Amino acid sequence: MKKKILFIFIIMTMVFIPSYKVEAKTLGQLKNELAALEKKYSDNQNKKELNANEIKAVNNEIASIISSISKIKSDIKKSEDDIISSQKQIEEKSKETDELLKFLQVSNGENVYLEYLFKADSYTDFIYRYSVVSQLTDYNTKLMDELKELITTLENKKKELASKQGTLEAKSSELNSKMITLKSNAESYDKEGSTIEEDIRDYKKEIAYYEKMGCKLNQDVSSCLATPVSFGWRYPLSYFTVSDNYTGYAFERPNIGGYHHGIDLWHPNIYGAPIYPVAKGTIARIGWISGGGNAIYIYHNVNGVDYTTVYMHMSSFASGMYQGKTVTTDDVIGYVGNTGVSFGAHLHLGMASGHHATFFNNYSFDPRNVMAFPGMDSGVYYYRK
Numbered sequence: 001m002k003k004k005i006l007f008i009f010i011i012m013t014m015v016f017i018p019s020y021k022v023e024a025k026t027l028g029q030l031k032n033e034l035a036a037l038e039k040k041y042s043d044n045q046n047k048k049e050l051n052a053n054e055i056k057a058v059n060n061e062i063a064s065i066i067s068s069i070s071k072i073k074s075d076i077k078k079s080e081d082d083i084i085s086s087q088k089q090i091e092e093k094s095k096e097t098d099e100l101l102k103f104l105q106v107s108n109g110e111n112v113y114l115e116y117l118f119k120a121d122s123y124t125d126f127i128y129r130y131s132v133v134s135q136l137t138d139y140n141t142k143l144m145d146e147l148k149e150l151i152t153t154l155e156n157k158k159k160e161l162a163s164k165q166g167t168l169e170a171k172s173s174e175l176n177s178k179m180i181t182l183k184s185n186a187e188s189y190d191k192e193g194s195t196i197e198e199d200i201r202d203y204k205k206e207i208a209y210y211e212k213m214g215c216k217l218n219q220d221v222s223s224c225l226a227t228p229v230s231f232g233w234r235y236p237l238s239y240f241t242v243s244d245n246y247t248g249y250a251f252e253r254p255n256i257g258g259y260h261h262g263i264d265l266w267h268p269n270i271y272g273a274p275i276y277p278v279a280k281g282t283i284a285r286i287g288w289i290s291g292g293g294n295a296i297y298i299y300h301n302v303n304g305v306d307y308t309t310v311y312m313h314m315s316s317f318a319s320g321m322y323q324g325k326t327v328t329t330d331d332v333i334g335y336v337g338n339t340g341v342s343f344g345a346h347l348h349l350g351m352a353s354g355h356h357a358t359f360f361n362n363y364s365f366d367p368r369n370v371m372a373f374p375g376m377d378s379g380v381y382y383y384r385k
Contacts, residue, residue, distance in 0.1 A: 025355070027210050028217040033358075034203040041196040048186065055182045058175050065172045072165045079158045086147045086154070195290055199358050202285050206357060209323055222299075222306060222355055226326065230279040230302045233371050234329040235384040236311065236349055237273060237336070240265040242376045243346055246366040261364040262310065262350030263373060267381065271345035274318075274332040275311055276384070278349070278371070283325045283333075284308065285357035286317065292348065293339025297357040298327065308356050308363070312348035313339050 215224040244264035267273075277298055285297035292312030300307045315337025327333055338345045351370065352363040367373065374380035 025221055026218050027207065027215045027221055030203065030207055030210070030221065031217075034200065034207065037196055037200050037203060041200060044196060051182055051185050055179065055186065058179050058182065062172060062175050062179070065168050065175070069165055069168050069172070072161050072168070076158055076161045076165070079154045079161065083151055083154045083158075086151050090147045090151075198289055202287070203358055205323060206284065213324075225282060225284075225299065225355070227282050227299050227301045227306070227355075228280040228326055228328075229304070230281070230300060230329075233278050233302070234276065235371070235382060236276050236278050237265055237267075237270075237347060237384060239381050239383045240267050240270075240347075241374050241378065241381050242266070245376050246364075246368070248364060248366070259361075261361045262312070262348045263367045264346045264348055266344075266346040270336050270347075271338070272315060273336040273347075275314065275334045275336060275347060277327050277329055277331065277333060278309055278351075279307075280326070280328045281309070283321060283323055283327060284355065286321055286323055289340065291341045293342065294334065294337065295340075296321065296333055297360065298333075299355045299357070306354050308352045308354065308360060310348075310350040310352075310360060312350070313337055313342045313346060315339065315345075 210221050210224060213224050213226075215221055242263060243266040244260060246263050247260045277300075279300045279302050281298040281300040283296060284299045285295075287295070289295050289312075292310070294314035294317060295310055295312045296314070296317065297308055297310045300309065311334060313336070314334035317334045318332045321327075321333055336345055336347050342348075349367055350360065350364055351367045352360050353365060354363055356363045372382075374382055
């Protein structure tokens with residue numbers, strides 16, 4: 001009885017189609033959006049260039065600071081060596097002075113200084129001997145004072161250099177932090193530029209396709225696109241469970257961060273499993289996108305309402321897939337893989353209201369709104385009927 005109720009609930013959920021307001025878009029609007037994208041890309045490249053120039057300038061400034069710090073360290077080492085050398089000279093001169101001062105000391109009851117003086121042969125010799133002792137003592141005293149003054153100067157210089165080194169190291173740390181931000185910006189510009197390039201590429205393909213179909217500039221592109229009508233949904237895999245839910249822009253995923261504009265379907269040994277469209281439709285975009293890897297966007301009309309679905313991270317596309325091809329729910333469009341930004345083989349299924357192979361995320365909604373899916377990591381598997 002429970003199985004019967006669950007089956008009825010799934011069927012009812014699959015058939016229920018909520019009403020989404022879909023804004024018609026003309027070929028002219030698509031071309032205007034392309035022009036806006038190209039301007040955005042140009043602005044991105046300008047920012048990227050300015051950022052690169054700033055990175056170069058900061059690198060040069062960091063190199064200059066490193067060179068200055070190296071010289072300061074060398075100067076500090078020289079000051080330390082000069083201080084040690086001056087201290088040794090003071091010690092040596094102090095010893096010499098001590099020896100000379102012995103002549104001024106009284107030892108064993110005799111005045112050695114007087115004895116030295118009275119041994120003079122003449123008055124001239126006496127004056128000479130006195131002058132020698134006096135001058136040597138005065139010289140050493142003066143030299144020691146000069147050396148002590150030099151040490152004080154060197155110590156002050158050492159403190160000044162150490163302070164300057166600290167300032168430069170703080171500046172270097174600040175510049176390194178700035179460099180991290182600049183490099184992060186560079187990565188962001190690269191990523192954004194790559195995404196814009198892909199959108200420009202696909203816009204051009206889409207516009208060329210509509211022009212080939214005979215769309216006029218002010219004509220709603222949906223009216224010139226042969227989109228088959230469906231009356232319900234089917235699952236895209238033979239069997240699966242849910243490994244990650246849809247978040248939209250409401251909140252970021254708690255474990256790995258980032259917004260998630262789809263639902264991830266998985267089962268053990270899923271790699272290479274065939275992927276089917278969830279409804280009849282027309283392939284609007286096929287190719288590689290940075291985040292989604294190998295991806296296919298399909299336009300649908302289910303019960304008179306336009307939708308877009310996307311299938312990401314495919315290992316490869318099925319043979320014969322191309323933009324403009326009409327596919328049914330029995331057609332294999334590709335195979336489950338792990339391409340793009342993916343942490344294991346799975347199928348990312350995204351849904352959006354209206355026909356939006358570009359700017360898809362702005363129009364996305366939770367696939368659970370139109371189809372029944374098992375709970376995330378519930379261990380419950382659903383099968384394709």
